[in-house]
Each structure stands twice: as C-alpha cells, then as structure tokens.
Amino acid sequence: MNTVFFAIVLAAFVVAAWKQLSGQIALRGEDEVMPMEALSSAMIDSAGGAVELAIGLVGVMTLFLGLMKVAEAGGLLVILARLIRPLMTRLFPEVPANHPAMGAMILNISANALGLGNAATPFGIRAMQELDKLNPHKGTASNAMVLFLAINTSGVTLLPTGMIALRASAGSLDPAAILPTTLFATACSTVFAILAALFFRRFFPLGPAPASVQMPAPIVVPAVARPDTASAADAPSESASAEQPDTREYDDRGYPLWVSFAALLAVAALIPLTILHGRVISPWILPGLMFGFLLFGVLRKVPVYESFIEGAKDGFQVALRIIPYLVGILVAVGMFRASGALDILVNGIGRWTMAWGMPPEALPMALLRPLSGSGAYGVAASIMNDPAIGPDSYTGFLVSTLQGSTETTFYVLAVYFGAVQVRRIRHALLAALSADLVAIIAAVIAVSWLFAL
Numbered sequence: 001m002n003t004v005f006f007a008i009v010l011a012a013f014v015v016a017a018w019k020q021l022s023g024q025i026a027l028r029g030e031d032e033v034m035p036m037e038a039l040s041s042a043m044i045d046s047a048g049g050a051v052e053l054a055i056g057l058v059g060v061m062t063l064f065l066g067l068m069k070v071a072e073a074g075g076l077l078v079i080l081a082r083l084i085r086p087l088m089t090r091l092f093p094e095v096p097a098n099h100p101a102m103g104a105m106i107l108n109i110s111a112n113a114l115g116l117g118n119a120a121t122p123f124g125i126r127a128m129q130e131l132d133k134l135n136p137h138k139g140t141a142s143n144a145m146v147l148f149l150a151i152n153t154s155g156v157t158l159l160p161t162g163m164i165a166l167r168a169s170a171g172s173l174d175p176a177a178i179l180p181t182t183l184f185a186t187a188c189s190t191v192f193a194i195l196a197a198l199f200f201r202r203f204f205p206l207g208p209a210p211a212s213v214q215m216p217a218p219i220v221v222p223a224v225a226r227p228d229t230a231s232a233a234d235a236p237s238e239s240a241s242a243e244q245p246d247t248r249e250y251d252d253r254g255y256p257l258w259v260s261f262a263a264l265l266a267v268a269a270l271i272p273l274t275i276l277h278g279r280v281i282s283p284w285i286l287p288g289l290m291f292g293f294l295l296f297g298v299l300r301k302v303p304v305y306e307s308f309i310e311g312a313k314d315g316f317q318v319a320l321r322i323i324p325y326l327v328g329i330l331v332a333v334g335m336f337r338a339s340g341a342l343d344i345l346v347n348g349i350g351r352w353t354m355a356w357g358m359p360p361e362a363l364p365m366a367l368l369r370p371l372s373g374s375g376a377y378g379v380a381a382s383i384m385n386d387p388a389i390g391p392d393s394y395t396g397f398l399v400s401t402l403q404g405s406t407e408t409t410f411y412v413l414a415v416y417f418g419a420v421q422v423r424r425i426r427h428a429l430l431a432a433l434s435a436d437l438v439a440i441i442a443a444v445i446a447v448s449w450l451f452a453l
Contacts, residue, residue: 004410004429005332012039012335019340026340038338046334050326062312064122067293068107069311072100074300076293079103083263091194092144094134101130105148112155112407124152124412125419132420140424141417143201149416149428150197153407154189154435157182160404163380167400170384172391178400181446185405188442193435200427325418329410333371342367357444357452358398361389365399370436373408397451401443406436 019026019035026038033041088106089097096102104127111120127148135142141149160182167175297304336342345367350360358366361383369376380399384391391400409432417425 005328008332008336011341012332012339015341015344016335016339026338035339039335042334042338043331046331047327049334050330051323054320054323054326058316062316063290065126065314066308066310066312067290068104068122068126070293070297070302070304070307071107072103072311073302073307074297076103076296083260086257086260087264091147094142095131095144096134099130099134101127101134101144104130108152109155112152113157121415124148124416128416128420132422137206139422140206141422141426141428142206143197145417145422146201146426146428146431147194147197149413150193150431150435151190152416153409153412153432154186154193154439155407157186157404160400163400163404166377166381167384167391167396170381170391170396172384172396174392177392177451178397178404181397181401181443181450182404184446185401185439185442189405189435189439192438193431196431196434197427200430204426206426321419325414326411329414330372333410336371337368357448358440359395361395362398362402365402366440369402369406370409370433373411376403376408394447394451398443398447401447402440405443406439407432409433409436 016035016039024035025032026035088095088102092102092105104123108120108123108127111123128145131142131145131148132138135145160178163178163182164175167178294304294308297307342364346360346363350363353363354360365376365379365383368379380403383389383399384396389395391397409429413425413428413432417423417428
C-alpha cells in the first residue's frame with residue numbers, strides 16, 4: 001500500500017504541476033480555476049468526505065454489530081460454520097472449523113451476495129477481528145486474511161439491488177436484466193480471486209512467528225459457548241488478547257456431509273429465484289435480516305436486547321478507528337481525479353479498449369471502480385441518464401454490470417485492515433486487483449453475448 005499510495009499522489013501532483021506551469025485551466029464545477037487550486041480543493045473535500053463517510057457508517061455498524069452479537073450468543077455463527085465446514089476448512093485450513101471467524105466470514109459473504117452494501121461491512125470487520133486473534137504476526141496480514149479479502153472484493157452478487165434501482169430510475173424497460181451478466185462476472189472473479197490468493201502467497205512468505213506471542217497452553221472451550229457461562233479465570237485479559245494469538249481449541253465437529261451439501265444446494269437454488277424475482281425480494285432483505293436474527297435469539301433464549309447493546313457498543317469505536325485509513329486513500333483518489341490524471345489515462349487507452357468491447361464512455365467506470373465507489377456510481381448514473389446512451393444500451397448494460405459485479409478494492413482494504421491495524425498487506429492488493437480485472441473481462445464477454453447490437 002505504501003507504493004500504491006505514493007504512486008497515486010505522485011501522478012496527481014506531476015500532472016497538476018505540468019498543467020499549472022503550461023498555463024492550462026481546470027474546472028471546479030462550473031468555475032475555472034488553476035490546476036493546483038483544484039488539486040488543493042480536492043484534497044480538502046476528500047478529507048472531509050472521508051470523515052463524513054466514516055461517521056455515516058457509525059449507525060449501520062452499530063446496528064449490525066449488535067445483531068452479530070445476538071447471532072453469536074445464540075450460536076448462529078457456529079451453526080453456519082458447521083454447515084459449510086467441508087468448503088471452508090479447505091479454503092481456510094488454519095482457522096478452526098467452529099471459530100467465530102468462520103461464521104462472521106459467512107455472514108459477510110452472504111450480505112455481499114444479497115447486495116446489502118454497507119450492511120456487509122460490520123460482518124467483514126468482525127471477521128477480520130476474529131482472524132486477527134489467530135494471527136501470530138500482528139500488523140501483517142495472515143494467509144486467511146488475504147484470502148478472505150480477495151473473496152470479499154470479488155464475492156458473487158446474487159442481487160445487485162442498488163444498480164437495479166438506479167436502472168429503474170433511469171427509465172430502463174428491464175432493470176433486472178443485468179442479473180445474469182452480474183452473476184457470471186462475479187462468479188468468474190471469485191474463482192480467480194481464490195486461485196490468485198493461493199498462488200501469490202508463495203511469493204510473500206510470512207516467516208516464523210515471533211516468540212513473544214506464543215501461548216503456553218491451549219484453552220479448550222465447548223462448541224457452542226454462551227458468553228455468560230465462561231468463568232472470569234478462563235477469560236484472557238484485554239491486553240493479552242490484543243498481543244497474543246487465539247490458540248484455543250474449538251470443537252471441529254461438522255454436520256453430516258449430506259446436510260452440508262443440502263445447505264449448499266439450497267443456496268444455489270436461490271440464484272434462479274433472484275434472477276426471476278429480484279425486484280420483489282430486495283425490499284424484504286434488510287427487515288427480514290433483522291427480524292430473523294432477533295427471532296433466532298429469542299428461540300435460543302438469548303437476552304436479545306442486552307446482547308444487541310453489548311455488540312452495538314463497538315460500532316462507534318470501529319468507525320473512529322478506520323478514519324485515518326479512509327482519509328489517506330480517499331484523498332489520494334480525489335487528487336488523482338482532480339488533477340486530470342484519470343482523463344489522461346482514459347484518453348490514452350480508450351481507443352485500444354474499444355476494439356475489445358470496452359467503449360471509451362465506460363472506461364472511466366472500470367478504472368474508478370476499485371478506487372472510488374461514489375465516483376464510479378456517479379459515472380454509471382451519468383451514463384444511464386444520458387439521452388444519447390441510456391440504461392438499455394450496450395454501454396448502459398456494461399456499466400451496470402461492472403458496478404454490480406466489482407468492489408471498491410482500496411476502500412475495502414483500507415477499512416478492513418485498518419480495523420485491525422494491519423499495515424503489511426502482502427499479496428492482498430495483487431490478488432484483489434487481479435480479480436477485478438477478471439470481473440471486467442467477464443462482464444465484457446457476458447454483455448457482448450447477451451446485449452450486443
């Protein structure tokens with residue numbers, strides 16, 4: 001991230017300086033300003049926007065971290081982990097099968113698949129916090145963290161609710177037509193993300209674990225542990241848990257294999273359901289999620305309100321913790337856009353990508369998507385509301401698919417790694433960007449096949 005961060009700022013500064021010295025004029029809204037003035041304004045605006053974004057996440061983080069606590073207290077995370085144990089234990093062999101990290105990762109991936117956007121972020125942060133407890137190399141991303149981030153930034157999207165709504169507002173005759181193209185692109189991206197994370201890890205070794213974080217003896221806990229049943233003597237101190245990895249032994253019993261396969265088939269059966277009835281299902285997702293979690297807690301005799309409040313307390317602290325990381329990456333991206341470096345990049349390669357099915361109008365969307373979610377969304381909205389293009393044109397279908405099938409990679413890395421103070425991200429960025437590239441290629445193939453005129 002050090003190299004990437006500096007390279008983005010360097011490119012922005014060089015381009016703005018060249019324009020300033022050559023007497024060119026930049027635009028800020030409808031006003032003409034000097035390039036360096038536009039760059040300065042972009043820095044201040046981006047820094048303020050990063051803080052506003054983090055503060056805006058406080059509410060949703062508080063809500064869903066509270067629901068996560070209810071689910072954990074009732075044993076839902078363990079149940080989910082045991083259901084897909086055959087798959088998860090092969091992908092994450094270093095994570096105990098019934099560790100809370102498993103359930104948190106499953107909830108995060110499921111929320112992303114349903115197009116819940118920021119609602120998936122608290123689940124992902126919780127998963128990273130649990131994975132960090134197993135990580136002996138504090139400050140360095142473990143193999144499990146990198147693989148989870150790669151899957152997260154490329155996860156299969158069954159229901160791109162945001163883009164369906166945007167297409168409908170732009171006057172599309174079939175707003176949900178992007179479901180098959182989005183599913184194809186994210187499926188290809190997810191498979192490649194897993195392969196890339198597994199392949200690149202050999203070039204970024206972790207090294208031996210520091211001797212200072214070795215635990216003297218493991219602590220055995222039951223498979224479904226209620227938080228109020230553990231004795232104070234068995235609970236590690238807060239300072240110890242912050243410095244030492246979690247080496248407790250977890251009951252790794254799984255459900256019978258046929259139960260796991262039945263659960264996976266049930267998930268697979270949701271794919272055609274979302275394609276056929278996505279617009280009807282999407283308004284039910286968030287209310288149903290909250291009701292379902294609380295109902296599960298009530299049935300498991302969990303004090304749902306007290307558990308919700310206990311988990312919700314972390315929301316504000318987590319949001320404050322990620323502010324510096326958001327400011328850094330969003331200021332760099334804002335400078336890159338305001339300097340005109342993005343326009344130079346688009347103009348330089350646009351004529352080449354046109355021959356491969358990527359029109360110049362859609363290229364800024366593809367380049368911005370890993371950097372800025374709001375910037376990419378704005379480009380997509382402007383394209384679909386352009387009377388000369390429209391949502392049901394080839395370009396409209398392509399930008400809709402790109403927005404729904406790719407993730408804001410730099411944002412995800414900044415937020416998730418920032419939440420656990422990881423600075424050495426190893427091959428996480430390489431694997432994630434490789435998956436983003438595959439998603440773009442797959443989106444072009446799918447849209448060309450279905451919607452090319």
